[in-house]
Amino acid sequence: MFGKVVIYGVGLMGGSLGLALHSRGLAESVWGMGRNYERLKEACRQGIVTHCTIDRAEAMENADIVVVCVPVNLIPETVADLATLAPATALITDVGSTKAGVVAQIDQLLPENAPAFIGSHPMCGSEQTGFSAATADLYQDATVVVTPNSTSHNDAVTRVSQLWTSVGGNVLLLSPDEHDSLAARTSHLPRTIATALCHALEREMNAESRDLMVSTGFLGASRTALGDTENWTHILLSNADHVLDALGDLQGALNSLHHFLAGGNSEGLRHWLMEGAEIRKRLADSVPIARRG
């Protein structure tokens, strides 16, 4: 289905893609590329990729598809660098969590006859990092946003869509701006709330009993606070305006709650909780990755 697929950055996302492609026999070869040769060799030994190298030129030689899985602040320069070494027929994509800034910067950096770049963002993952957490079904039933812009060619969009569909993903085409606005609510907001819950817990001074009383609900809601803080610093700053908008909407919801609690308004509170339950039930019933369980 694909020729030589090169994954730059074999962590959870890149490793799971490699494993999915390799285990399903979807590519002639799956190359892992990065800076730590010993770790890449280990990924090779574990069957996550079929080849590995730290030599960019070797990796780009005859590459069919290149998937850049590095922190979001490093994506533009990495793509620009690889584009000078890859064949003009190659397709380059990424898995970055924000898109408008990344796509605009790459548009400026790439010369006219460079390989095509189309941005991607798979809406899956976990707080775990590294290829030891990789699974062949990470992308199964996950929505993968693909973000062409005005200069993107249709055949490049089709090829990148085929890549994600082949590993089980459902492709959603959005403009980079639409993506960032929606991702602020569906991904970046819960990530920041997870951290805020941990800070709110810490303000309670009775440390020993407090920690012991952490419920399964707290653990579930705060799980993503464990995620890579360096990468998330860049993600949130590169989408600051939309995240602030989303925080404002959350604040509006919390203001309603405050009003009902302070006023002892059981009817208002019941309605507020029921509306939330209905929204969450709709998601559980309709979103493929939620139905997977």
Place this chain on the structure above:
Amino acid sequence: MFGKVVIYGVGLMGGSLGLALHSRGLAESVWGMGRNYERLKEACRQGIVTHCTIDRAEAMENADIVVVCVPVNLIPETVADLATLAPATALITDVGSTKAGVVAQIDQLLPENAPAFIGSHPMCGSEQTGFSAATADLYQDATVVVTPNSTSHNDAVTRVSQLWTSVGGNVLLLSPDEHDSLAARTSHLPRTIATALCHALEREMNAESRDLMVSTGFLGASRTALGDTENWTHILLSNADHVLDALGDLQGALNSLHHFLAGGNSEGLRHWLMEGAEIRKRLADSVPIARRG
């Protein structure tokens, strides 16, 4: 270990307790009591309880331990009613999510020679309801708060502690007020945030793409929004002051985030995320129910 144990309200919490006691052979008999005889018979057939009845007098005859698993607003009158029918040697407890109001009301309602009541709150559960979701290991490694007050006898505290320890729980003794203050942060706050996240999502008008972009992180953080809205209305209102305090602390954390995002302060944001990750990691490493995974 125990004689006749009676569970009033055979749902997720009561059913899991019955299953744990019955499957481990910890009680001479485990009685399910409630209002719907057909459902109780089904719980009997599934081995969740050994006997069932809708007759309170039959249930209370020779009862050793009575566990009231009804919504928090119904606990005081239920306990007062059962106390008139149970032997003076019986011990009554509950699984309610707030304790100060419940314990104070029961103190006023029970006559001097009534069976002992000691409040309990197991810090486990899920958004699921009904005994079909019951598991014998729900209480394994969970903290169970037991809330004696100034009138509680030591032997009653010991017996209720033995009940929870026998099914795998770790007992934490707190005053009813301490419990409510801490539960606001460790349980009630994440429950309300789950609902607020759903409301914030809904304010984004691009409904179709929005729902498809819901990430695994969003689903995990909002899971408890599915929980029983009627029961949670009473839980939150009966602990309104502490929940408002906890919301204030969360607001403080979100104000910091707002400040860092609006000012493009990467150092501050990185530090804020790292502190949250360290708190969450400490919980993952130290809280028994988190280590269970």
